[in-house]
Amino acid sequence: MRLFLDECLSPRLVLELARTGEHYCIHPRDGGGLGDPDHVVLKRCLAEDLTIVTQNAGDFRALVARTDIHPGLILLPCVDRHRSLDLLRAAIAFLAERGDPQNVIVNHVLEVDIDGSSRLYELPAGGI
Numbered sequence: 001m002r003l004f005l006d007e008c009l010s011p012r013l014v015l016e017l018a019r020t021g022e023h024y025c026i027h028p029r030d031g032g033g034l035g036d037p038d039h040v041v042l043k044r045c046l047a048e049d050l051t052i053v054t055q056n057a058g059d060f061r062a063l064v065a066r067t068d069i070h071p072g073l074i075l076l077p078c079v080d081r082h083r084s085l086d087l088l089r090a091a092i093a094f095l096a097e098r099g100d101p102q103n104v105i106v107n108h109v110l111e112v113d114i115d116g117s118s119r120l121y122e123l124p125a126g127g128i
Helices: 012-018 038-048 057-065 081-096
Strands: 002-005 024-026 051-054 073-075 108-112 118-122
Touching (some): 002 038, 038 057
16 A cells, blocks of 8 residues: 555554555655644645545544545554554455555545444445
8 A cells, every 4th residue: 555654653664565566655754744733734635636544533524525536544442653564555455355455445434443343435425
């Protein structure tokens, strides 16, 4: 997958996910944009076809709801780095069970609960 990990998440997650070569991941600390407002992050992710991964559910959910087409949003609960990594890997596996994760997530939000359960829904509703 092509992932943008929001600055609320540890940049070490990028290293762990990119290690296998399966995923392209960037973090604002390493890829520029540290401190950018959420609407600027969304604009960048739209331009670079990056799925946003964040713990900032409310703000990003509202932003993608106003976007006709977006590369997806994965919402993680506020947990430590190790648990975030486990939950993100589980989220990617959840998407992979439904097809190519990068395609499945387009115009969708995947909310991951602290227990690892996931809920996938279209946003904006009735999109593409």
